[in-house]
Amino acid sequence: GIPPAPAGMEGINVSFFYNINGILEVTAELESTGKKVIVNMQDELQRDSVEIFRASVKKIETLLETKTAEHLSSHTQMSFIDAFDFEDEKDFGYPDLENQDLEVLKQELEQLRTDLSGRINVDENQILELIEAAITTQERSAMIEAIEEATDLLIKLDLG
Structure with missing residues (x-):
């Protein structure tokens, strides 16, 4: 974690908020004066483009199909009941x-x-x-x- 400020140094409260649109908002507030500074950071994804969205969905579906196929072909899989071997x-x-x-x-x-x-x-x-x-x-x-x-x-x- 972040160590506490040395004695005599001003305290700063920092908070982070990441919303669904991919925007990170960082707020820093001085404890003594209450003065705030807010910084917004946005990633470079173009969420308003339907084509980009569809391409992302297609990529995720392909990855999911690959992982599912790998999972099902694994020889180490067993049913829940088979996990318990009762004589x-x-x-x-x-x-x-x-x-x-x-x-x-x-x-x-x-x-x-x-x-x-x-x-x-x-x-x-x-x-x-x-x-x-x-x-x-x-x-x-x-x-x-x-x-x-x-x-x-x-x-x-x-x-x-």
Whole structure:
């Protein structure tokens, strides 16, 4: 960045504005007097010429076609699904939950219930009911399912 002015030197505020027409406006203002100097700089493009505009569009389209062809021919491309190589169905979900103590699962569910409270709408209340049922039954598979569903909903809420 620009270092601050030494003590005793006058401060100058500088601002830059670049508009859609390609004109750069630089404004310098003395802090003590408020006196401004404005400098406008314009590039040499002839935007009012239809022929030049069409030539620019044609050049961009050609470049885009070339880049698209290069991108599609690349052998390193793969689909989103192919990026994940799951050996079997058990690789999905939250694998650490299977080995957790029931009390740890219950604590996780209670924390998720707290995190979700007040953040969800009526349609999503079934997740809270699922959490309550899992805590009540203390059944491992129900607890794991409730944790997975609640975690997915929290992620959805955070992204949405």
